Amino acid sequence: MIHYTLACDKGHDFEGWFSSSDDFDRQVAARLVTCPSCGSLSVNKQLMAPAVSTARKKEARRALVTDQAQKETIARLKELVKSIRENAEDVGERFPDEARKIHYGEADQRGLIGKATAEEAIALIEEGIEIAPLPVLPDDAN
Structure with missing residues (x-):
């Protein structure tokens, strides 16, 4: 996974994770990357200092991304189950x-x-x- 600092044309800074540089380019071209603050589709990568990656850091990041994805999935499932029960x-x-x-x-x-x-x-x-x-x-x- 690649972590980018991003900015929209309105000056909002935010972060994004992508599987590769090509993945970022494809998503921007497909208009899938939007500013979470204003919804702008004009998003660019910002200058970043290179990160020196160790096996320990990679494992910690992988666990963090997996943990976050798992939390998001569980939250979505909870909403779905709630909706089913209500209806x-x-x-x-x-x-x-x-x-x-x-x-x-x-x-x-x-x-x-x-x-x-x-x-x-x-x-x-x-x-x-x-x-x-x-x-x-x-x-x-x-």
Whole structure:
């Protein structure tokens, strides 16, 4: 990963991480790099002092980037799960029966959440009923 100090045409400084110099150039050309302060698409690299990299520094940076990416992914998953829970009916243990009723037209179409054993989930899938488990997130155990 390459760390760049960037600036927009309005004078806002910010940082960005890219897999390579070419990756930065491609993203700028595709208008994917924007100033987080004003949204400007006119972004340039700034002069930077070269960093001497050691194996220890590389490992620390890799852990930092991985940790940040993991935190962002978990935050997105939390929002997704929250949205699903807010927009679905929790039918608990009745989930397999309610999912079948909807699938076979015996009940109105609606979002459901609930519980099913592994065997019940497999049977639903084999019947062509689309289901997916909600992820268990790190904070869910607390």
